[in-house]
Amino acid sequence: MEYFFELFLGGLTRGSIYALIALGYTMVYGIIELINFAHGEIYMIGAFTALIVASLLTMAGMDGMAVLALSMVVAIIYAGAYGFTIEKIAYKPLRQAPRLSPLISAIGMSIFLQNYVLLAQTSDFLPFPSLIPEFSFMEPYEHVFSSSELVIVVVTAVSMLVLTYLIKFTKMGKAMRASAQDRTMAMLAGINVNRIISTTFIIGSTLAAVGGVLIASHIGQINFYIGFIAGIKAFTAAVLGGIGSIPGAVLGSLVLGWTESFATGYVSSDYEDVFAFTLLVLILIFRPAGILGKTKTQKV
Amino acid sequence: MADKVLDVKALTKTFGGLKAVDSVDLDVKKGEIVALIGPNGAGKTTFFNCITGIYTPTEGDVLIIPPGEDPERINGLKPNKITSKGMARTFQNIRLFGNMTALENVMVGCHCRTKANIIGAIFRGPSTLKEERETIQKSYDLLKEVGLTEFVNEQAKNLPYGAQRRLEIARAMATDPFLLLLDEPAAGMNPQETRDLDELITKIREDYELSILLIEHDMKLVMNISDRIFVVDYGKKIAEGTPREIKDNPAVIKAYLGED
Amino acid sequence: MKNLKQSILISLWFIFLTFPLMVIRVNTVEQEVEWRWMNMAFIGVGTFVCSYIWRYLMARKEKGGNEEESKISWHQTLTTEKKYAIPAAALILVIAFIFPHIVTEYRINTMISALIYVVLGLGLNIVVGLAGLLDLGYVAFYAVGAYSYALLNHHFGLSFWACLPLGALLGAFFGILLGIPVLRLRGDYLAIVTLGFGEIIRLILENWNEFSFGPSGIANISNPTFFGQEISRSGGILFIYYLMIALVIFTIFVVNRLQNSRLGRSWVALREDEIACQAMGIDRMKTKLAAFALGATWAGMVGVIFAAKTSFINPASFTFLESAIILSIVVLGGMGSILGVILAAFVLILLPEELRAFSEYRMLIFGASMVLMMVFRPQGIIANVRRSYEYHGLDRAEEAK
Ligand SMILES: Nc1ncnc2c1ncn2[C@@H]1O[C@H](COP(=O)(O)OP(=O)(O)O)[C@@H](O)[C@H]1O
Numbered sequence: 005m006e007y008f009f010e011l012f013l014g015g016l017t018r019g020s021i022y023a024l025i026a027l028g029y030t031m032v033y034g035i036i037e038l039i040n041f042a043h044g045e046i047y048m049i050g051a052f053t054a055l056i057v058a059s060l061l062t063m064a065g066m067d068g069m070a071v072l073a074l075s076m077v078v079a080i081i082y083a084g085a086y087g088f089t090i091e092k093i094a095y096k097p098l099r100q101a102p103r104l105s106p107l108i109s110a111i112g113m114s115i116f117l118q119n120y121v122l123l124a125q126t127s128d129f130l131p132f133p134s135l136i137p138e139f140s141f142m143e144p145y146e147h148v149f150s151s152s153e154l155v156i157v158v159v160t161a162v163s164m165l166v167l168t169y170l171i172k173f174t175k176m177g178k179a180m181r182a183s184a185q186d187r188t189m190a191m192l193a194g195i196n197v198n199r200i201i202s203t204t205f206i207i208g209s210t211l212a213a214v215g216g217v218l219i220a221s222h223i224g225q226i227n228f229y230i231g232f233i234a235g236i237k238a239f240t241a242a243v244l245g246g247i248g249s250i251p252g253a254v255l256g257s258l259v260l261g262w263t264e265s266f267a268t269g270y271v272s273s274d275y276e277d278v279f280a281f282t283l284l285v286l287i288l289i290f291r292p293a294g295i296l297g298k299t300k301t302q303k304v
Numbered sequence: 305m306a307d308k309v310l311d312v313k314a315l316t317k318t319f320g321g322l323k324a325v326d327s328v329d330l331d332v333k334k335g336e337i338v339a340l341i342g343p344n345g346a347g348k349t350t351f352f353n354c355i356t357g358i359y360t361p362t363e364g365d366v367l368i369i370p371p372g373e374d375p376e377r378i379n380g381l382k383p384n385k386i387t388s389k390g391m392a393r394t395f396q397n398i399r400l401f402g403n404m405t406a407l408e409n410v411m412v413g414c415h416c417r418t419k420a421n422i423i424g425a426i427f428r429g430p431s432t433l434k435e436e437r438e439t440i441q442k443s444y445d446l447l448k449e450v451g452l453t454e455f456v457n458e459q460a461k462n463l464p465y466g467a468q469r470r471l472e473i474a475r476a477m478a479t480d481p482f483l484l485l486l487d488e489p490a491a492g493m494n495p496q497e498t499r500d501l502d503e504l505i506t507k508i509r510e511d512y513e514l515s516i517l518l519i520e521h522d523m524k525l526v527m528n529i530s531d532r533i534f535v536v537d538y539g540k541k542i543a544e545g546t547p548r549e550i551k552d553n554p555a556v557i558k559a560y561l562g563e564d
Numbered sequence: 565m566k567n568l569k570q571s572i573l574i575s576l577w578f579i580f581l582t583f584p585l586m587v588i589r590v591n592t593v594e595q596e597v598e599w600r601w602m603n604m605a606f607i608g609v610g611t612f613v614c615s616y617i618w619r620y621l622m623a624r625k626e627k628g629g630n631e632e633e634s635k636i637s638w639h640q641t642l643t644t645e646k647k648y649a650i651p652a653a654a655l656i657l658v659i660a661f662i663f664p665h666i667v668t669e670y671r672i673n674t675m676i677s678a679l680i681y682v683v684l685g686l687g688l689n690i691v692v693g694l695a696g697l698l699d700l701g702y703v704a705f706y707a708v709g710a711y712s713y714a715l716l717n718h719h720f721g722l723s724f725w726a727c728l729p730l731g732a733l734l735g736a737f738f739g740i741l742l743g744i745p746v747l748r749l750r751g752d753y754l755a756i757v758t759l760g761f762g763e764i765i766r767l768i769l770e771n772w773n774e775f776s777f778g779p780s781g782i783a784n785i786s787n788p789t790f791f792g793q794e795i796s797r798s799g800g801i802l803f804i805y806y807l808m809i810a811l812v813i814f815t816i817f818v819v820n821r822l823q824n825s826r827l828g829r830s831w832v833a834l835r836e837d838e839i840a841c842q843a844m845g846i847d848r849m850k851t852k853l854a855a856f857a858l859g860a861t862w863a864g865m866v867g868v869i870f871a872a873k874t875s876f877i878n879p880a881s882f883t884f885l886e887s888a889i890i891l892s893i894v895v896l897g898g899m900g901s902i903l904g905v906i907l908a909a910f911v912l913i914l915l916p917e918e919l920r921a922f923s924e925y926r927m928l929i930f931g932a933s934m935v936l937m938m939v940f941r942p943q944g945i946i947a948n949v950r951r952s953y954e955y956h957g958l959d960r961a962e963e964a965k
């Protein structure tokens with residue numbers, strides 16, 4: 005039973021991270037129908053930026069939560085800036101292009117960013133400082149649920165609440181929902197759709213950066229390639245929940261997190277990534293609209 | 305009854321709560337030109353999509369009666385199957401193969417009447433070569449029929465608008481239909497082009513001995529060439545009859561005037 | 565003046581953007597920080613210049629490149645006019661035959677790699693370029709070919725010549741097997757599913773030790789024989805080189821014929837507009853499957869040759885990156901264009917080998933050029949031009965060539 009709980013909570017943690025990344029995919033897809041292949045790289049860049057900032061601060065003598073908070077803030081700013089810039093360079097000029105063009109551009113961008121970080125930094129795994137302190141009140145449960153896992157789950161939950169507020173109750177959020185429903189109509193209604201798209205990229209990128217910093221600190225090492233697998237898995241989660249749907253992305257992420265956790269725990273840990281990919285393939289083949297998505301008839 | 309080629313009974317199509325087509329009956333007889341008219345959003349295109357297999361009808365029957373054959377219910381068949389049974393269409397928002405030449409567009413239309421396969425394509429045996437030559441000849445003749453010989457090797461996307469509409473007709477004709485469905489063929493054309501189209505449609509009917517069902521907003525064109533007219537509004541059929549009957553039908557006048 | 569200000573701002577923005585990653589490098593073990601201020605200067609100047617180039621290209625794109633398309637370009641003349649095409653082909657053939665005798669073995673080897681990519685590119689070109697199906701797991705079929713030779717050779721001692729058609733068949737088989745469920749998906753979903761399948765196959769090869777010998781791979785795969793004769797190692801390389809030349813010629817021949825056939829036209833039509841294509845009586849699934857299976861056949865075939873060339877294979881040769889490289893060859897070359905794909909394969913594979921300094925940046929440049937190509941020249945280096953037909957006499961339609 006305890007093993008079950010351990011796996012359950014492990015799945016919850018994984019799912020939380022996937023959710024932070026999956027939201028970026030889902031929000032961008034909701035508005036411009038693009039699989040932002042480079043999104044995983046934003047997560048990786050967020051983690052690298054945090055690593056650099058955290059190391060500098062630690063060497064300067066700071067410690068604990070202050071380092072975590074500061075490096076998180078810098079990572080968020082940079083991730084947002086990268087997301088914004090990528091959209092302007094690789095996707096904006098392709099608004100009118102055939103559907104596959106921006107996807108190919110996104111794949112190119114993803115390869116470019118991976119190799120940019122590889123060349124600018126290193127191809128090795130870098131040890132990531134464990135920024136999240138061990139809470140004393142968590143000690144009795146430490147063997148099933150660590151402090152850093154708790155932080156991940158809590159931060160994710162808070163981020164979700166903030167995002168929900170942004171989307172439900174602000175003017176910005178309304179404009180975003182309108183643009184997702186019908187881009188042309190939103191434009192006619194006087195919404196600056198280009199600005200909305202930029203904002204969407206920035207919000208998605210910041211969430212990914214939060215995920216990147218948390219998971220790097222939890223696992224303890226990063227390299228230039230972490231974004232690829234994490235990105236695909238988060239995309240799987242987004243599709244699983246129904247791409248374009250924000251609650252769907254969270255739900256899909258949790259389902260994926262648990263699937264992976266239980267499958268590796270009870271079946272075999274060799275095939276960890278195979279489970280995710282298999283789930284992805286099965287979902288797309290049998291229910292491409294996802295759990296919460298609606299099937300739409302294409303207008304002719 | 306005997307000479308019907310298309311017989312649609314109580315066709316209904318819903319999207320969520322919206323009844324885009326609501327229990328519509330319609331038939332086309334051999335050699336007839338029938339018009340389907342109605343205000344924008346009345347469900348005309350949806351009706352076409354349902355009978356050509358692009359949408360699956362929610363309810364009702366679509367029967368086709370190819371000349372000299374038995375009636376066949378075609379609900380839910382794939383579009384390509386329906387086309388190869390002899391019902392071809394054009395699209396309201398032009399859907400040509402933009403990067404292919406005009407001739408190639410028509411050659412694609414010949415697809416379901418030819419048979420060359422991978423092996424034939426690679427070895428180019430005599431039968432493949434012959435078929436290819438015939439395809440080119442037939443496509444060229446069709447381009448000539450619709451008056452597009454000057455654009456033969458021009459990419460479809462570079463053609464003028466009116467020419468694109470006519471190319472769509474030629475492409476549909478290449479499938480050897482007994483019933484041709486035209487969705488707003490005159491949309492976006494200037495008066496001269498519309499007059500030419502009028503002639504073209506009548507000529508096609510004579511030359512190829514087929515029936516035509518068309519959706520059109522240009523009333524002059526509709527009144528000129530149609531044998532019978534069906535009027536729909538909000539998915540429901542509100543009138544049918546000869547052009548003269550329709551012109552004086554109060555329900556039709558109300559539907560059109562009520563809209564503006 | 566406005567441009568200058570804008571360029572300075574862009575340059576500053578990129579200096580800010582790249583600052584942590586390009587300038588700072590921390591060594592977490594030894595607690596050292598390396599500050600690379602030179603990089604900042606490079607970025608500043610580089611992006612400043614690039615912003616001007618970008619603006620120029622954008623302006624040119626907006627003006628429209630239509631005039632460019634309408635005039636007949638050199639490559640069209642070269643490939644369609646017999647007067648030039650035959651001597652050119654003959655010249656290339658002669659060079660191809662002499663080549664291995666005047667260069668080192670290392671060069672022959674890299675040339676074989678390039679030729680392998682040419683064939684892979686042409687194979688994927690059928691799927692992506694002609695039929696418009698974005699396949700991100702193409703390398704899986706390549707793996708199927710390579711492993712089928714390696715395993716059949718290892719367990720049953722099957723020869724290269726027996727495995728070559730088997731590899732092709734297995735490739736086709738897997739193509740159909742995968743194609744049936746996934747080909748009804750929309751374009752971008754298809755891309756992701758094929759990527760997923762590619763990764764699943766690689767992960768299985770990596771983890772299923774009893775079947776595929778895991779990450780350590782399979783070594784000592786037999787060299788091909790020549791009419792039953794064993795050939796020496798260096799003779800083997802030469803042999804594979806000529807084999808690849810033959811395969812390239814064969815592939816060009818087949819793809820060229822397919823392109824202008826009933827099937828080829830339906831692929832392009834499908835790429836252009838699926839719904840209209842169906843409405844013209846074309847069976848969507850059958851047409852897609854044909855493209856997918858044919859592409860996979862070629863990948864399987866080249867996989868066998870790859871295994872024979874290296875005599876050692878492991879899953880690391882079949883990562884997503886490999887699929888991405890093949891895809892970028894197709895994209896850069898010009899989707900659907902045979903000549904373009906061949907040129908792109910040579911440029912992308914040979915150039916990094918020749919310019920060692922450049923090779924580190926290879927993937928960086930691949931990625932960047934995919935983006936830039938999509939933005940500025942989506943038709944690729946050499947745009948695919950559809951075949952024109954000529955008419956003799958008033959009504960008699962005749963094929964041009
Ligand atoms: N795929 C679809 N999904 C949802 N609603 C649709 C779809 N296709 C058509 N409709 C709706 O059906 C109604 C009829 O549309 P349409 O058949 O295009 O009208 P018409 O061709 O007569 O102008 C419209 O309200 C339209 O919005």
Ligand SMILES: [Mg+2]
Nearest residue numbers: 348349350396
């Ligand atoms: Mg309509």
